[in-house]
Amino acid sequence: MANSLVNIQRSVSCEIQNSWDFLVDRLDDVDLHPMGAKDVLVKILAAPINPSDINMIQGTYAILPDLPATGGNEGVAQVIEVGSQVTSLKTGDWVIPKDAGLGTWRTAAVLSEDDVISLPNDIPLLAAATLGVNPCTAYRMLCDFEDLKPGDSVIQNAANSGVGQAVIQIAAARGLNTINVVRDRPEFTQLSDRLKVIGATHVIKEETLRRPEMKELFKTCPKPKLALNGVGGKSATELLRHLQVGGSMVTYGGMAKQPVTVPVSALIFKDVKVRGFWVTQWKRDHSHDGSAFRDMLDELCSLIRQKKLTAPVCTEVNLQEYRRALDAAMQPYTSAKQVLIM
Amino acid sequence: MANSLVNIQRSVSCEIQNSWDFLVDRLDDVDLHPMGAKDVLVKILAAPINPSDINMIQGTYAILPDLPATGGNEGVAQVIEVGSQVTSLKTGDWVIPKDAGLGTWRTAAVLSEDDVISLPNDIPLLAAATLGVNPCTAYRMLCDFEDLKPGDSVIQNAANSGVGQAVIQIAAARGLNTINVVRDRPEFTQLSDRLKVIGATHVIKEETLRRPEMKELFKTCPKPKLALNGVGGKSATELLRHLQVGGSMVTYGGMAKQPVTVPVSALIFKDVKVRGFWVTQWKRDHSHDGSAFRDMLDELCSLIRQKKLTAPVCTEVNLQEYRRALDAAMQPYTSAKQVLIM
Structure with missing residues (x-):
């Protein structure tokens, strides 16, 4: 099954190549990893461009992935398929990354079940995409x-x-x-x-x-x-x-x-x-005790449902237009958050 | 009894007068307050000049007494006489101030029993005089x-x-x-x-x-x-x-x-x-729970008796020579602490 997935779905990702000294990004077709028993295949729905993403691309952030790397640390995805030993997620669930460095600026990904945490899908898409950070x-x-x-x-x-x-x-x-x-x-x-x-x-x-x-x-x-x-x-x-x-x-x-x-x-x-x-760091310190993260997400989602917490003003940009979104995100006094829609 | 004390003992104090803008100090004979039932008459034995004392004289410290004021916030004194309702102290006891602002650069003082805390008198005089800060x-x-x-x-x-x-x-x-x-x-x-x-x-x-x-x-x-x-x-x-x-x-x-x-x-x-x-501030925050201060002093005195804690290098100066001591205390790179001896 894992192989067929690789064949039927290709991931388009905004990838950062070469040196951290300056932004060298491009949109690439990348084969998906084969799926393991504890993996999930997800379709990324929306992923914002945060200041820390820019710092990561510029090489000035505290954590830097090996290059080349897929940009983006936050976003919401939908589970498309689950491996045979996956217990906490099912097809259709919304998920967000548990940690930074996942590379969310892409259309799809095969991830470990443990890399993500589920989110109720009755909240607005942009609120979900910008909830985790x-x-x-x-x-x-x-x-x-x-x-x-x-x-x-x-x-x-x-x-x-x-x-x-x-x-x-x-x-x-x-x-x-x-x-x-x-x-x-x-x-x-x-x-x-x-x-x-x-x-x-x-x-x-x-x-x-x-x-x-x-x-x-x-x-x-x-x-x-x-x-x-x-x-x-x-x-x-x-x-x-x-x-x-x-x-x-x-x-x-x-x-x-x-x-x-x-x-x-x-x-x-x-x-x-x-x-x-x-x-x-907080998420890493609490990764072995999922309940604190879960409790926080539950309370935040409850505020969202009560309309007491809304996503910031967002500009939705198609992934293909990522370069325009990056440019906009780097302008000073930017009020609107750029969110890539896949 | 209180009146006779005033008559038989006069206090010589290094007093700060007038403006905080510059040091205007002088040695004065000052009558002692009459003693109340909860007061103690103490003879100051030794009192150091700390950097914070200088800041107080210069008017740059966080707490400033009303002027004119007696300088010095630290020192060790011996109880000479106790009021009729004093329970925690007896004649001969060594005491140190519980709080800043007591004015220790003088030969004698009538203080409230609550203003001081006793110290064992089997430790060196200079260690006792410099213990509280x-x-x-x-x-x-x-x-x-x-x-x-x-x-x-x-x-x-x-x-x-x-x-x-x-x-x-x-x-x-x-x-x-x-x-x-x-x-x-x-x-x-x-x-x-x-x-x-x-x-x-x-x-x-x-x-x-x-x-x-x-x-x-x-x-x-x-x-x-x-x-x-x-x-x-x-x-x-x-x-x-x-x-x-x-x-x-x-x-x-x-x-x-x-x-x-x-x-x-x-x-x-x-x-x-x-x-x-x-x-x-710590002393003030703990003034209603004397045990934390007592426990600390006990442990510090124990270290002093074991010769694990010694007074810093001190220069002993007679109170009459206070001006020379103040000058010396204000020199940069001063290694020796100036201690006024009464």
Whole structure:
């Protein structure tokens, strides 16, 4: 059976070749691996282009696959056929990768049953395709660093990013206030309105962090226990200034490509805790205890069904047009996430 | 009785007057407060000049008393007389302050019983006078941030400071390796030898942190789980580089007057935890549960009796010569701690 599969189905994948120094990508026809007893054949339905995918192609990411490699670390697929010893999945199931590095920018793949985790297929396709990285990052950062209770506050920069929007929505569903910092831009008011519609309590520009308006804001909103930093540099230092005594700042990205600078007095006298979070590592640390991942996905899917968590604004692009999607994903101030549709 | 005490004993105190902007100190005769039923009259025996005392005089410290104020936050005193309702102390007991701000640079004081904690008087005077800040800081940082087991490593800068020397000794008593970073200086070899005599595993210069020698060092010594930073700036960033995945850096001082700069990748991919420690806050947080402070002092005194923990090199200066001691304490590269003797 495995052989016939190879013959009847060919995978089209966006492949990265040669050096990591620059992007050398092309669309290739690749034979599928023969299927083993514990493998599943999946059809990839949709796969986003995340900033970390770009970093991986550029060779600047913490994990790099052997070359040539298929790009893409996230996406949703449908099980087409299961091996004879597969127990956790059946034909028709939706699945997402358990770990980074799977190579999701392709039409089909033969994967080990253990490489994927199932997802209910009653949620929107784009929500499923973008669930495994950003909402999971947002969810864990809101759970694992500070004990947040309804009425508490969270401050974050990059509030318009995929993680940022998930933070706003998950926090709102829990009754948490969010103070959302975005870079100034001509359409600031529209962006602010859009983020408030999905649950943001406050939306402010970076420069407001240094202004007396913040005092006004904190008259009605408690100082944040948790700061989420996807930027680094000055922006991170400004977040720290507004943190409660004993609060935590968690860094999950460094868009500004500058380190996090922490005043000594904030560490000693304000007891701020400066931490980092990487969802890939979290998944690896919890790979032998599937229930934590399962529980998180169940809760996130429940929020999606209640329309409390939606996919970020996405631009759907056919896999054949992947190069245009990559170009768009690398533009600054991109609000829409590029999602490859197979 | 209280009145007669005021008459028979006058306190000579080194007092800080007027503005925090610059040091305006003088030696004054000050009447003692009348004694209450829960007060004790103490004779101060010895009180060190710590960097934080200087910062307090300069007005740059996190806590500043109302002016005019008596300088000094640490020291050992002997109980001369106890009020009628005092239960925890008796005449002859040695005591040290429970909190900062007591003003120890004086010959005598009437204090509340609750302001002080007793100390066995079978340890050397200088060890007692310098026990409450630096060894307590070292002890807590070694206990409260990482679960260190014999054979584990700790890296620290400012290894020749009061805290640094206490870290070396307490760590050695627990079977921990210490990698001790000091600034280069003409007498580096003598300093290195002296720190090794008190238990340092490795003593290296700051620039060595950036050199291939570190690889050699880590062939025989595990990478540190804990980094202790009393400097800030580049020195702190260099410590971070050598930390184990998931390790913690604890900042307790900022001699370089530069912030702690943390690469985003160290936070996200190495999961380093950047924290701060302030022994004054710890004491306040534990003031209603005296047992943690008592247990720590007991363990430190036990190490002192076993000669595993000694006072740092001290220069004893008569209180009348306080100005010379302050000048000496403000010199860079000062190895000897100035201790006022009353």
